Amino acid sequence: MRTAMTSIISKNQIKPDLYSHSSGNNNYQNLIEFANNQSKLYCEVNPVSNRKLKGQIFTPPKIASFMAGLFTSQNKKISILDPGAGTGILVAALCDRFIQENRRNLDISIHVYENDKNVLPFLQSTLDACKNSLNEIGCSMEYQIFDNDFILHHAEVERSDGLTVYSLDLSTRYDLIISNPPYYKLNKSSPEALALQRYVYGQPNIYAFFMLLSGMLLSEKGEMVFITPRSFCSGLYYSKIRRWFVNTLTLDRLHLFETRKDIFVDDKILQENLIFHATSVQPKSNGKTLISVSYDRQFTQYQELTVPSSDVAYCRGDDCYIRIPISESDLKIIEIVDSWPQSLNVLGFEISTGPVVDFRAMKHLRATLENSNCVPLFWMHNIKGTDVEWSIGKNGKATAIEINPESKNLVVPTRNYVVLKRFTSKEQKKRVHAAVLNAEDFSKFEFIGLENHLNYIHKNRSLMTLDEAYGISALLNTTIIDQYFRALNGNTQVNATDIRSLSLPDYDKIIAIGKLARKKHLDPKFDCDEAI
Ligand SMILES: C[S@@+](CC[C@H](N)C(=O)[O-])C[C@H]1O[C@@H](n2cnc3c(N)ncnc32)[C@H](O)[C@@H]1O
Incomplete structure (x- = not known):
């Protein structure tokens, strides 16, 4: 029911203050x-x-x-x-x-x-x-x-x-x-x-x-x-x-709190917050957005940057994003990535989420490969640098999954994949952490298990080559992509959708990067950025 009121009787123990601006007894500045x-x-x-x-x-x-x-x-x-x-x-x-x-x-x-x-x-x-x-x-x-x-x-x-x-x-x-x-x-x-x-x-x-x-x-x-x-x-x-x-609206102004811990400090609630101003006017293609950043609720270290609105409110097909570049270099990176003409899907790749949810699949998980129906199970902790290492254990977690009629849909064929962590910690240097799962290393198994905290990139209709896998993985591990993701979202989660709609360079370039990355891959000083 619709009600509007202009007077209320308080049932509260504590009474609200009364404000008298004209009496001269005003205890409040404003x-x-x-x-x-x-x-x-x-x-x-x-x-x-x-x-x-x-x-x-x-x-x-x-x-x-x-x-x-x-x-x-x-x-x-x-x-x-x-x-x-x-x-x-x-x-x-x-x-x-x-x-x-x-x-x-x-x-x-x-x-x-x-x-x-x-x-x-x-x-x-x-x-x-x-x-x-x-x-x-x-x-x-x-x-x-x-x-x-x-x-x-x-x-x-x-x-x-x-x-x-x-x-x-x-x-x-x-x-x-x-x-x-x-x-x-x-x-x-x-x-x-x-x-x-x-x-x-x-x-x-x-x-x-x-x-x-x-x-x-x-x-x-x-x-x-x-x-x-x-x-x-x-x-x-x-x-x-x-x-x-x-x-529908024009986003003319954004303010980002870079260190958000302090904003609602009195209530000890951690939020990643932003303030925006939008006007009910159709967005113009050549509009500008003023972005500011501060590092606490006192607005210390306040900085401003004016950027093309099209770099902020951005649509690719039906997918629309609001990106928040906070420096000239973020802006440059957004422009570089946007200039890339391809995407995973256009290149014939797909990204999916690991199908093994540990608590649901509990009865199929095994500590070791205890019988011939067991196959390796991979978790986030199996990603080491740019490789996937099955031998790494963590807190007694299962290392294998047993295939049976109930679990057969939880495993994937043993192929080359690019595997990505879905979550990274705040302390971790990069938001996106990708590695190559090389099918040759696990060739004695027809299938493998991928736990749900992993996303994996695969090819829709054919097998992914190692050049493709190393190329995509090296690209995703670059500082460019890391900085792009920081402008795209404020959390440490890397969604499959965000990767799906990411712009990528032409196929030939990905293969060239892949070849270089493969050549350098055993070199401990190998740096993806240099490869790019
Ligand atoms: C985050 S608080 C902000 C309060 C105030 N605007 C401020 O800035 O301090 C949101 C307020 O919305 C009220 N609220 C929650 N759900 C609501 C709803 N569905 N309709 C109207 N008010 C709601 C809450 O009780 C709360 O007081």
Whole structure:
């Protein structure tokens, strides 16, 4: 049911602060500080464990102020939305900016959504403080608090012939949307996921739905500023949302927190975060994006770089990515990789994930090759340098898998493969770690097992030659590809999809690299970059 409210009766033990700007008794320097104090009061009675379940992490003042500073609109009449408002610090930061800039005679309408009843009195105090302060400089301000679910509020439900059909109500549009959305996973069959079904791939996360729906609710030339995890920029899960985003909005501004540990330090939650500003305008082919980086929430070591927007929001066929180059050299690398004309699929290769999931295949796993039905099993720890070494053991893990009618689909034919670690640790020098599995080394086995933390590249219709395998592996191990992946995603996971849509040089070049890599491969000083 849709409800909007402008007054709330607090059931909380701790009462929100009252803000009086004109009385001279004002204890707060500004509205942001006031809202931040509301967050502190609220957090005193709501432990982080409770808040985490609701995706409730409040934005620190410096970040709120930075985000509010990214809007460019100079309109007099402004409609504003914060779709998961908490104690209202983001709206407070925006109102504070209008006051600091002495923007008189503004006509402001604010809608906020917050589905946690406990936080509503604090939110209302902040909004009252905003209203009072804006009125004092001659601006009119009205606000409405919607105490319900932001996504479901916009989902129209129709039932016909026993079927539930959802459509979206996008009738109310906003000029400025500011948000630090909640972060939690949703079930694929949840009403939120059904309402946005066209954009769901795999298990959805509420934050991406907040972004998507907000983008849809922008008025013409409307602007949105969000702080989100970086995960939506790459990978399969967010691919449909990303495609909509990249094709519909112009991403003019990105801020990346390079060392993210510090951002939400009070709540001890580690996130890889970025802030973006997007405008509801079709992206131009010659547009520019300003990217900034800082190393903590105090914005120390702040650096900026202006880059072609086409290097950031990038589509190859249906796959769209948001890449974040943070230096001239990242930019150069993106341009080199983009100039390569091929891809794995075009060259006739495919990448798959190792089919042996250890806990599911437990009853088929063996410590040794104990009978003639057993074949070698390879894990991430079997990748050593640019080779695959079966003899390396780790923590008593199984070294073999027994083939039987139940497990026969878990093994793959013994062929040349390029094997890649799906996960690398933060400490590891490179994001992508590839090695060659040489079929000759295991020729007495018809099949082998590849554990699920490995991806492997193989040929669709024929056998991969060693020149091909060494060429692809050497290329993937270069600093160029490493730096490219760092600009592509902020995590240490290397997805098969990302490798699949990576641009590659022409086949002849891959073979030339492969021949060189094979010649040098027993040389301990061999360096893939030099080979390239
Ligand atoms: C990450 S917090 C951010 C709060 C505030 N905007 C800030 O920046 O400090 C997200 C807020 O959204 C609220 N929330 C979670 N799910 C929601 C939903 N489906 N609809 C509306 N609000 C929601 C949470 O209770 C929480 O207060």
